[in-house]
Amino acid sequence: MSSTPMQEQYQPADIERAAQSFWAAKGSFRAVEDPARQKFYCLSMFPYPSGKLHMGHVRNYTIGDVLTRHHRMKGLNVLQPMGWDAFGLPAENAAMANKVPPAKWTRDNIAYMKRQLQGLGFALDWERELATCDASYYKWNQWLFTRLFRKGLAYKKTGVVNWDPVDQTVLANEQVIEGRGWRTGAVVEKREIPMYFFRITAYAEELLSALDGLPGWPEQVKLMQKNWIGRSEGVKIGFPYELAGEKRTLWVFTTRADTLMGATFCAVAAEHPIATHAAKTNPELAAFVEECKHGAVMEAELAQIEKKGMPTGIFVTHPLTGAKLEVWVGNYVLMGYGEGAVMGVPAHDERDYAFAHKYGLAIPCVIRHPAGDGVPLPWNPAYAEHGTCMNSGKYDGLDFQQAVDAIAADLQAKGLGEKQVQWRLRDWGISRQRYWGCPIPIIHCPACGDVPVPDAELPVVLPDNLVPDGTGNPLAKLPSFYECKCPSCGRPARRETDTMDTFVDSSWYFARFASAGSTDAMVDERARYWMAVDQYIGGIEHAILHLLYSRFFQRAMRDEGLIPDIAEPFTNLLTQGMVLAESYHLDNREGRREWVHPSEVDVERDARGRITAARRRSDGAEVTYGGIGTMSKSKNNGVDPQALIEKYGADTARFFIIFASPPTHTLEWSDEGVEGSYRFLRRLWAYALKYSGRRPQSGQADRAARHEVHSILKQANYDMQRHQFNTVASACMKILNALDRLPDPANPAAAEGFSILLRLLSPITPHVCHHLWTALGFGPDIMQAPWPEPDPAALEQDEIEYVVQVNGKTRGIVRVPKSADRKAIEVSAVQSMQKYVAGQAVRKVIVVPGRLVNLVL
RNA sequence: GCCGGAAUGGCGGAAUUGGUAGACGCAGCGGACUCAAAAUCCGCCGCCCCUAAAGCGUGUGGGUUCGAGUCCCACUUCCGGCACCA
Numbered sequence A: 001m002s003s004t005p006m007q008e009q010y011q012p013a014d015i016e017r018a019a020q021s022f023w024a025a026k027g028s029f030r031a032v033e034d035p036a037r038q039k040f041y042c043l044s045m046f047p048y049p050s051g052k053l054h055m056g057h058v059r060n061y062t063i064g065d066v067l068t069r070h071h072r073m074k075g076l077n078v079l080q081p082m083g084w085d086a087f088g089l090p091a092e093n094a095a096m097a098n099k100v101p102p103a104k105w106t107r108d109n110i111a112y113m114k115r116q117l118q119g120l121g122f123a124l125d126w127e128r129e130l131a132t133c134d135a136s137y138y139k140w141n142q143w144l145f146t147r148l149f150r151k152g153l154a155y156k157k158t159g160v161v162n163w164d165p166v167d168q169t170v171l172a173n174e175q176v177i178e179g180r181g182w183r184t185g186a187v188v189e190k191r192e193i194p195m196y197f198f199r200i201t202a203y204a205e206e207l208l209s210a211l212d213g214l215p216g217w218p219e220q221v222k223l224m225q226k227n228w229i230g231r232s233e234g235v236k237i238g239f240p241y242e243l244a245g246e247k248r249t250l251w252v253f254t255t256r257a258d259t260l261m262g263a264t265f266c267a268v269a270a271e272h273p274i275a276t277h278a279a280k281t282n283p284e285l286a287a288f289v290e291e292c293k294h295g296a297v298m299e300a301e302l303a304q305i306e307k308k309g310m311p312t313g314i315f316v317t318h319p320l321t322g323a324k325l326e327v328w329v330g331n332y333v334l335m336g337y338g339e340g341a342v343m344g345v346p347a348h349d350e351r352d353y354a355f356a357h358k359y360g361l362a363i364p365c366v367i368r369h370p371a372g373d374g375v376p377l378p379w380n381p382a383y384a385e386h387g388t389c390m391n392s393g394k395y396d397g398l399d400f401q402q403a404v405d406a407i408a409a410d411l412q413a414k415g416l417g418e419k420q421v422q423w424r425l426r427d428w429g430i431s432r433q434r435y436w437g438c439p440i441p442i443i444h445c446p447a448c449g450d451v452p453v454p455d456a457e458l459p460v461v462l463p464d465n466l467v468p469d470g471t472g473n474p475l476a477k478l479p480s481f482y483e484c485k486c487p488s489c490g491r492p493a494r495r496e497t498d499t500m501d502t503f504v505d506s507s508w509y510f511a512r513f514a515s516a517g518s519t520d521a522m523v524d525e526r527a528r529y530w531m532a533v534d535q536y537i538g539g540i541e542h543a544i545l546h547l548l549y550s551r552f553f554q555r556a557m558r559d560e561g562l563i564p565d566i567a568e569p570f571t572n573l574l575t576q577g578m579v580l581a582e583s584y585h586l587d588n589r590e591g592r593r594e595w596v597h598p599s600e601v602d603v604e605r606d607a608r609g610r611i612t613a614a615r616r617r618s619d620g621a622e623v624t625y626g627g628i629g630t631m632s633k634s635k636n637n638g639v640d641p642q643a644l645i646e647k648y649g650a651d652t653a654r655f656f657i658i659f660a661s662p663p664t665h666t667l668e669w670s671d672e673g674v675e676g677s678y679r680f681l682r683r684l685w686a687y688a689l690k691y692s693g694r695r696p697q698s699g700q701a702d703r704a705a706r707h708e709v710h711s712i713l714k715q716a717n718y719d720m721q722r723h724q725f726n727t728v729a730s731a732c733m734k735i736l737n738a739l740d741r742l743p744d745p746a747n748p749a750a751a752e753g754f755s756i757l758l759r760l761l762s763p764i765t766p767h768v769c770h771h772l773w774t775a776l777g778f779g780p781d782i783m784q785a786p787w788p789e790p791d792p793a794a795l796e797q798d799e800i801e802y803v804v805q806v807n808g809k810t811r812g813i814v815r816v817p818k819s820a821d822r823k824a825i826e827v828s829a830v831q832s833m834q835k836y837v838a839g840q841a842v843r844k845v846i847v848v849p850g851r852l853v854n855l856v857l
Numbered sequence B: 001g002c003c004g005g006a007a008u009g010g011c012g013g014a015a016u017u018g019g020u021a022g023a024c025g026c027a028g029c030g031g032a033c034u035c036a037a038a039a040u041c042c043g044c045c046g047c048c049c050c051u052a053a054a055g056c057g058u059g060u061g062g063g064u065u066c067g068a069g070u071c072c073c074a075c076u077u078c079c080g081g082c083a084c085c086a
Helices: A012-026 A055-073 A089-098 A102-119 A135-151 A200-213 A219-229 A257-262 A273-281 A283-293 A350-359 A400-414 A509-513 A526-530 A545-559 A641-648 A650-659 A671-692 A703-721 A725-741 A748-761 A766-775 A822-832
Strands: A039-044 A077-079 A154-164 A169-171 A189-198 A231-243 A246-254 A265-268 A309-317 A324-330 A341-344 A417-423 A442-445 A449-452 A483-485 A492-495 A533-539 A570-576 A579-587 A593-596 A601-605 A611-616 A624-630 A799-806 A809-817 A844-848 A852-856
Touching: A012 A102, A012 A650, A012 A766, A039 A055, A039 A526, A055 A077, A055 A533, A055 A570, A055 A579, A055 A641, A055 A650, A089 A102, A102 A641, A135 A154, A135 A189, A135 A449, A135 A509, A135 A545, A200 A219, A200 A231, A200 A545, A219 A545, A219 A570, A231 A257, A231 A400, A246 A257, A246 A265, A246 A341, A257 A400, A265 A309, A273 A283, A273 A309, A273 A324, A283 A309, A283 A324, A309 A350, A341 A350, A400 A417, A509 A545, A545 A570, A641 A650, A641 A671, A650 A671, A650 A725, A650 A766, A671 A725, A671 A748, A671 A766, A703 A725, A703 A748, A725 A748, A748 A766, A799 A822, A809 A822, A822 A844, A822 A852
Parallel strands: A039 A077, A039 A533, A265 A324, A533 A570, A799 A852
Antiparallel strands: A154 A169, A154 A189, A231 A246, A231 A309, A231 A417, A265 A341, A309 A324, A442 A449, A442 A492, A483 A492, A579 A593, A579 A624, A601 A611, A799 A809, A844 A852
């Protein structure tokens, strides 16, 4: 072994620059398709280029990098690419604030953030970089859109949006604050406008059933998707009525057809034709309908508003009894869900129960439920449980399934109902009345209607020099963009000015990385090698929408003949927790809350280390602890990764973020913790220095040390495989502690142990491990070294420790020879516990092999 | 409101299937080195208690078990999502 002289001090800046140059010169991270090798496609969710990296990014990409480097050393052919989710609202907001076009702002941000990612030493193949605002990328959004449009999988219908009447513009949900526009303060209205939708519901059944074929996804995420798709079996029921002399039917869907005999009213959405009709002659109702149309579009808000209703004076006929039921308008009925109407069964539905009590409607009990035969106040959840029918005429005595079957059959015979499967999942509205996004490739022709832009004219390029002003989409004010000729008839036509939801961009970028730069196809044959993504990593906040849309897109692409044998884009999914930080504030003279950055706060502690007071360093003002929460500008508690990297180096930042918490947990930031990680890397350096000065020695390796190192390694490999990287980091610390304790640093166990340590640690802190590996003469490139595996011989032990319990309480330990049988273990356990046994009979002895003995007295 | 999670010392966390609760680290306390400080090294560190023994202890209240942080039931608080933030 040869070794080169080492510097006394650990100087991360030099080491990291040198390691990064080494990797760049060697092209270490370039991914090349090789059918002879097993591939591993590792992908972290690409970032929105908001300006600079935040801790969530650093965490996400460090987790991905640990996995990437580990699999590389395991011998797999690894692809880890990076790109930019570059379209979106923040660029428009920045443009308004700074009068800079979103394109320029975005490109500048990308350039800065790319340098940051490179400085962190991530093993990324930059040759595959993409930005969704590149016309070469979004061209294929448009291309696929036109294909789906021709198949009817993309179609136009109306959708509800938030409308700011002052700025005359559509607002995103986050731009509506307490029902008012964020810039104007005007009360927001609901407005129905034409939009394009993707028919994701056509894939509902497959998206649901295929979840069972995803063992590599967290159960939690699969359950959320399952509930979101929301398959329910029920019955579609028709209530006939007459309106303006015309015979019509009000259709409702219910999963509780067994309660139909208890229906006492129907409720419709404010937008329902019955409501509109009745409002014409009823000013009070018209006012109520108008009220319902204001306010929340968001389901979360809708679900919490007080349930209100008003009768329409229009009656429908009960399909089985012929009774007249009045139709109400309810503010809780959604037009976009089902038929926009529900039947009201007050006795067996909590919402209907409250509604009926409020408006004095009858509440007949028709199900014998676990709490009895009546439904006295207050509401009891048992009222909604399944039971046998009562007060239901010919259906009395039937159980849930029998009643549903019988009622569905009777309805079907009358042509007033049938069994139906309903989905909670709605089609995906992709139109956005915004500038900074991918133009929807449609031309509106007065003669031919909506005509998709022909392939030869794609992409429809977004002009990149506009600055939005908050009063609607600037594209709609730009004749040079929207004036065009109909591709079909050649007459003057108008180009669509809406752009696509940015979720469209991010629904297939993973496939594009696998075909980077392809000019004549959305994806090419290289995608067949790399897809699907073997390991996808990203925030739990994307558990439903992004992941579901991507699963839909992969199928839509499959059915276009692209990557035909792959339906699921992500084989394994790791959902990381958020990064949180402490916050502190003081209330100033005007009573306004002033947030003080945690780094500006000095904390006083008692003898035990408990916090007793906190003061601002600059002036000693007492500040209040504001609890732990997401890092945000408004709370002034963001930690800038760049400052951290400059102070301690990338390896310390990476180590701390891995060590502080398991990847799936939320991570609470602490500056003190960073110091501890830096200390560990300095200790590692100091040990390497000591080690490099050793005299080469042969002879017997220290058996105890080998046993310890290999036991730790065994556990660490298990933890690595289950993605619990924080304990892998702990394992590295433990190995260093063990090596440091060796009485003779020149013992052969030290060389072996240190070589294991460097390789185990290298995915987490690649720069320092790369440096030490070559400096100490272990080899030319640690990334080419094999992943360490424990030696079974080193794991063997002559004696085994047993925990001894008496009546389930731990009282001591006995050591027995490895060869001891059950009887011998029992005897030594009883002997060691004479003090507790003291002549009493031992009634039972439980022996857990290799672990524990419990004496039951 | 609905759906999905989480809760363990002063703090982050560990405990593979029910089997020594608190690994590893941070903070704190005591000591060594130093003119001093930083850095480094050594020791202590769940609560109760003068100490030891005993006892108590994994958000709360019940239960199952020889044995529960881990399983079951009921609850509390916090976090994520709810379809136009990404």
